[in-house]
Amino acid sequence: MHGKRQTRWCWLLIAWLAFGVAAVGAQSSPWAIELQKAGVEPDRKGIEKFLATLRLTPELEAKIKLLLVDLGDERFKVREKATADLLKLPPIAEHLLKDAAGRDLETQGRVKLILSKPHYAEAKQKALLVLHVIATDRIKGLAPLVLDLMPQWEDEYLLHAAAKAVEASVDNADDKALRQVIAKSKSEQARAAAVAAWATVFKRDVEKDLEELLKDKSAAVRLEAAIGLLNLANHKALPVLVELLETEKPEVRQSSASVLRAATGQEIAYATYDEAKKRAEAVKAWRAWVGKHGDTAKLVLPVRKQPLYRGRILVGVWSDKALREFDVATGQTTFEAGGYKYLWGCHATPEGHRLAIDFQDKCVVEYDSQGKECWRRNVPGSPTGVERLPNGRTLIAMSDGNEIIEMDRAGDVVWKVNVPGRPTTAQRLANGNILVCLQFGNKVVEIDPKGVVVWQLHNLNNPFTAQALENGNVLVCEYANGGLPGGAKEFDRQGKLVWSNTGKMINPAQAQRLPNGNTVISGENGVTEFDADNRVVRHLQVSRGRFFAY
Helix, strand or coil, X not given: CHHHHHHHHHHHHHHHHHHHHHHHHHHCCHHHHHHHHCCCCCCHHHHHHHHHCCCCCHHHHHHHHHHHHHCCCCCHHHHHHHHHHHHHCCCCCHHHHHHHCCCCHHHHHHHHHHHCCHHHHHHHHHHHHHHHHHHHHCCCCCHHHHHHHHHHCCCHHHHHHHHHHHHHHCCHHHHHHHHHXXXXXXXXXXXXXXXXXXXXXXXXXHHHHHHHHCCCCCHHXXXXXXXXXXXXXXXXXXXXXXXXXXXXXXXXXXXXXXXXXXXXXXXXXXXXCCCHHHHHHHHHHHHHHHHHHCCCCCCCXXXXXXXCCCCEEEEEECCCCEEEEXXXXXXXXXXXXXXXXCEEEEEECCCCCEEEEEXXXXXXXXXXXXCCEEEEEECCCCEEEEEECCCCCEEEEECCCCEEEEECCCCCEEEEEECCCCEEEEEECCCCCEXXXXXXXXXXXXXXXXXXXXXXXXXXXXXXXXXXXXXXXXXXXXXXXXXXXXXXEEECCCXXXXXXXXXXXXXXXXXXXXXXXXXXEEEXXXXXXXCCCCCEEEEECCCCCCEEEX
């Protein structure tokens, strides 16, 4: 009897735990589930506790600096002890270690050894998960703590995620903390994130303060102040945004250009990575327009830094061996380029440039916003996927050599990795990793910069493309194979199918999720946009081909 009662209680406990896990999974974002698996409770208390362990106190900073001096000591035992002591500390002083690495060869070697330890990479991945959870679940009250940590981080993906987390977490009680960061922080990224959050929450109450920040020495801070003012319909922001088109920081130039276009509706040609002389011509045109219309222009608000969806779709029309761009609303052709042998993929940049790859000719071609060819490079293989990165380089998947490469503007391969299984698409993720679709491997993998698989989605059926979504899920397009219908499928990070469009298209070759939540799929019967309920929103009657909607 006692054994039966005990068994019954065990089953009740297991059921209760299963219900708890299911409840967390049902109510939380994919990032929250991943964070819980990493040992951090995805609520404010759990996240606050974790972030507190990352804080670099003045006492700890002083201790670390003394140990870093000892790394270069003449005595071997002192160097060894300092190395051992630094390895025992939490991985929160990466910026201090890197600063010390330039002192001498001995220190440089030991710093390299310390930074190579897995717990540094693991800590950053956990921090990234935390920032994703704060942003997606909009956990309030953590903005000051995140801002306090930003000066310790150097990785762009962490800083970008931190800025999003700050804006999502900030509340009315944070005014004093934000003002202090803006006035005193040594981190440009932290100050800019604080300004963006400040403008979002306090709006008219800080309008005069934002106007003063238009004169700040930091281009990133001026950009956020200008966006905040623009969203208050304050036209003083427009001349500053034009000035920022000439800053040395490409990311600020790009954001300024996209905000100007979105707010004014003007399509003045400007490309972030054009030569200075060509950019100057576009800046002159913007300056003339703002000088004439800036005080009275009707603004399209609100605006954000992110590149906006333009309602355009690039299609590699396979039968015509041509690249065509269509206006989604009207179906009219807005751009066309021919001369291809086997046009496999295409991509569009935030400033309106178009990229195309020729599988047979083994090249990548770029056209400017006016449709003129402005860049062409041969690639060391047959390309099947292309993406322009924020740093101006180009990420290319090459199926025949099982390689992913990163090419600079000179055409030099500055990074490459081998990924067996016929890679057909590659997407750089916010954490610096790459999502790769492996057609012959029947899986999608996330690899780190060294090519190590850190996550995978397997048992797929002839996948052609994969796209990482903002919600943490992955959208896969499976080509019809072995009598099974193809289609677009959305999977969560646990591999669970959460949405499907199978059987709706003939031989589907690619799928892309739009910012409005709809999904575009190409197949033998054209390019079709579906809503979340799989209803057809619009259809382009073109032969099969890869596309890019932007």
